[in-house]
Amino acid sequence: MYIKKCSILFCIMMLLFQSGCDIKTTKQNKELESIKEIKIGFTVYRRDDTFIAMIVSNMEEAIKEGEQQENIKITMNIMDAKGSQTVQNDHIDKLIEQGCDVLCVNLVDRTVAATVVDKAKAADIPVVFFNREPVKQDLERWHKVYYVGAKADESGKLEGQIVADVYYKNNGAMDKNGDGKLQYVVLEGEQGHQDALLRTEYAVKTITECGIQMDKLAGDTANWLRSQAETKVNQWLQIYSDTIELILCNNDDMALGAIDAYENADKVLPAIVGIDGTALAIEAMKEGKLLGTVKNDAQKQAELIFTLCYCLATKKDASSKIDFVREKYVFTEYTMITPDKIDMK
Numbered sequence: 001m002y003i004k005k006c007s008i009l010f011c012i013m014m015l016l017f018q019s020g021c022d023i024k025t026t027k028q029n030k031e032l033e034s035i036k037e038i039k040i041g042f043t044v045y046r047r048d049d050t051f052i053a054m055i056v057s058n059m060e061e062a063i064k065e066g067e068q069q070e071n072i073k074i075t076m077n078i079m080d081a082k083g084s085q086t087v088q089n090d091h092i093d094k095l096i097e098q099g100c101d102v103l104c105v106n107l108v109d110r111t112v113a114a115t116v117v118d119k120a121k122a123a124d125i126p127v128v129f130f131n132r133e134p135v136k137q138d139l140e141r142w143h144k145v146y147y148v149g150a151k152a153d154e155s156g157k158l159e160g161q162i163v164a165d166v167y168y169k170n171n172g173a174m175d176k177n178g179d180g181k182l183q184y185v186v187l188e189g190e191q192g193h194q195d196a197l198l199r200t201e202y203a204v205k206t207i208t209e210c211g212i213q214m215d216k217l218a219g220d221t222a223n224w225l226r227s228q229a230e231t232k233v234n235q236w237l238q239i240y241s242d243t244i245e246l247i248l249c250n251n252d253d254m255a256l257g258a259i260d261a262y263e264n265a266d267k268v269l270p271a272i273v274g275i276d277g278t279a280l281a282i283e284a285m286k287e288g289k290l291l292g293t294v295k296n297d298a299q300k301q302a303e304l305i306f307t308l309c310y311c312l313a314t315k316k317d318a319s320s321k322i323d324f325v326r327e328k329y330v331f332t333e334y335t336m337i338t339p340d341k342i343d344m345k
Helices: 002-034 050-070 085-097 110-123 152-169 196-210 226-243 252-264 279-286 297-314 339-344
Strands: 039-045 074-079 104-107 127-130 145-148 180-186 215-221 245-249 271-275 295-298 330-331 333-336
Touching: 039 050, 039 085, 039 297, 050 074, 050 297, 050 330, 074 085, 074 215, 085 104, 085 110, 104 110, 104 295, 104 297, 110 127, 127 297, 145 152, 145 297, 152 196, 152 245, 152 271, 152 295, 152 333, 180 196, 180 226, 180 252, 196 215, 196 245, 196 271, 245 252, 252 271, 252 279, 279 295, 279 339, 297 330
Parallel strands: 039 074, 039 104, 104 127, 127 145, 145 330, 180 215, 180 245, 245 271
Antiparallel strands: 295 333
16 A cells, blocks of 8 residues: 555656646747847957958858758847957947847957956856957856867967978978078967967977977067068068078968068078968968968857857757867867868868
8 A cells, every 4th residue: 555655656746747847848948939039249359360250251151051040030240359459348348238149259368358257247148259268267257158269289280290291201301401400480470379379389399399400590479460470571581581491370371471571572482381271371372382281160160159159049058069178168170281182171
């Protein structure tokens, strides 16, 4: 008799539990059905940066596809900080005031992420940082903060591997003066920028670990810009003339600027490598002007940013669609692109 009563009680509890789940599911479905529009606030450090422009373009395409697949209106308000953190702070305030559902931020200064997080938290708006990784402590300030990007050290390793592969394949032809070393210069992105530091460090480290001796002639920042890189290389040409054998560049735009400087000076190009895998860089590679580049997958990053934004806005579980690292980070892979692998663009 006691067992029978327990069985009945268990069945009643299971029915109540199932009923509660059904009510919860029905409520969630109704909430999703009530969403008529998703608003994404999108602010970038500079829209004229070639790679960032690629992110924006691919994000727009992802939104178009998302609207068709999910049958919901999705808008994105894009703001260009033009290299000013003060301007970007104002943009973030405006996007919050406009009632965006998710805030996407490509920081001008990665060290001020805490301010952005606190503002978003006060408004209960999730934040997706991308391309410029905030410090760990800032990402941990709130559970609705994420980062989408790629590991900068990996791009440096691949850039260095491109140099090592070509060096040994051509029996050291890069070593034009035959001294057993590569005289090189470095064009870095920004002073103190994490990606710039890591790309440079690991490119040089990889080359030397492959047994190639290096002799650094000069290095300076060109702020990721083609025009500044051209100016900087022009100055180096006045000092070092034809002794530069290798130019390591933190991105493709600066690599193209280096090419511009040599061509305008009517000088023979040294080995030049970049990072990003932009269309213009690949074209330069086809023309034999660029030794190689490392593809930073703008399309994949944009797709992941959009997927994360959609899940956050609709309160869906993003972990079923995205592979998170430590619950906060989403990383894409880099790929080497060399003349024999141009089809990988």
